[in-house]
Amino acid sequence: MKHVTILIPEGETSLSNIEATYKMFNKVNEALTASGKKPLFTVQLAGLNKETSLTNGLFSVKAGLTIKDVDATNLIIIPAVHGDVNKVLTDNRELIPWLTRQYGQGAEIVSLCIGAFILASTGLLNGKVCTTHWLMADEFRSMFPEVNLQAYKIITDEAGIYTSGGAYSSLNLILYLVEKFAGREMALLSSKVFEIDIERSSQSPFIIFKGQKEHHDEVIKKTQIFIENHYHEKITVDQLASIFAISRRHLERRFKKATSNTVLEYVQRVRIEAAKMSLESLRENVNEVMYKTGYTDPKAFRTIFRKITGLSPLEYRSRYNKAINAA
Template identity: 30%
Template sequence: MLVLALPDTIAFDLATPIEVLGRARLASGRPGYQVQICGSEPVIDAGPLRLAVDHGLDALSHADTIIVPGRNDPAAAVPASALDALRAAAATGTRIASICVGAFTLAATGLLDGRQATTHWAAADQFRSAFPAVSLNPEVLYIDAGQFITSAGATAGVDMCLHLVRRDHGAAVAADASRLAVAPLHRDGGQAQYIGRPNAPTTGAGLDTVLAWIETHAHEKITLATLADRARLSARTLNRRFREQTGQTPMQRVTAARVRRAQELLQTTDLGIDHIAHLAGFASPAHFRTQFKRLSGVAPHAYRNTFRPPPPATAR
């Protein structure tokens, strides 16, 4: 397995496969992977670091898997030699995975055209503009499309690497690797990266007050008429302005706020799922489960198991 280091590579992305995959051990004790670094240049800048690499791009032709980390400037031109080497490796069936905005490098080869891919949610618009032929889904942690796997930022790269271990060597080896990484064994790739909480409202046109009110009152019984009254607009006008200025309907905004509240309760309390559904403002537990999974990508119970911090160790 080779990790491709390009100029201005993100050090965290580069280290993730080295640490997660490089420490995976089979039942016999043998390493699950031989992880090596190759670079487009003998010395690579990685943010504040300078790395001397032992292998050049010619090593990619011998790899069974290639990991492509992100770069601090994902829009920077990729060395043509690196693009050619990735295309040549792909033509022989080599598996290629990207971490974070490493998807920009992989997409620059044309290998993702017509395929589904993901990247860091904050770079989604930039990615779509640069690579319109790629079917981007920025709302998930990673996408396994067979030969090509793409993941979102930071810890989603850990999730993807553990997914590769599980795919290659089974759940038991992946469980050991997750314990070494002190990471959840399995966060589903379809789980949402982030359900954004608006910062200061900036829509103007009289909606600022309504948006702020939704964030603090979403748990209450709210109807479209309630919001229209607060905005001093007709329901039809409110719907139109919401769509124009937020891309959502008013009630979609309410539902997203309720899901965020439920996420907080799942992480910070021991309350039952049905009770949380009520406290977050949902009409029924069934409706809560449906909307929670639609927006976050996983069921409430799975979300709690993944994101709830472990209980503190008891003193002896």
């Protein structure tokens, strides 16, 4: 029997994370029992208090247990907690030593969406890969530079620590755990019951690129603005260095430090974001969008587009263009 503890942190905790996780593990138990097998999971809720108020008192969760009541467990689920990150971490600082101790005793730990901030604050993610909601990626990198954040991923799994991407992609991680602990057949059944795409592996199609200007290097900000205004033209690093009177080496170094992207990567991200917007809202064909966003080689355009979004331009257009889907 695998002992699962769903944490109820203080703050605006995601009710959907809590309920969906609880239901999915218990539905597996029901399916196993119906087939004459023993249930696999014991699922409990535990918080800093036995009852936690959420959403300014609109909802409350009765955990029934506090973390002090849980001496040992096998799997810990940390749901997303919304609001000011620093306040969330301060309000939940008592979770940190408990999580660290449980991991040291052999427990595996799961963070859902921005629950990764609580997990990262333990230090257990240092040197490991993780993911979180793409909207919070820059803040996460700033707070936890020693963690290898891969914000485009839906799921990461390393050394008994699992993380999921944004919002309802948490369901994909729970399904992944069902497959890991209960087998592929049970995961397929769960995917059908809960209508979850079992093969989904990336949140790249959903990422909206915003130009990473939360830094104080004014020269780099001007460079970014130039790229965003001239992305449809040919842009080289030497050209940018000349315009802003800085050596190529210093431009590349400062640009990477400020934005976490190389200059070339930034140009590509800006161009592909413009291409995504055109493919979503216009009736232009893929080649027209390609030329409009500064590309001339169809193969290169398709390769870069897929690398950033996880889809081909045609697949993206078919999925997200309302006019086409309504036709």
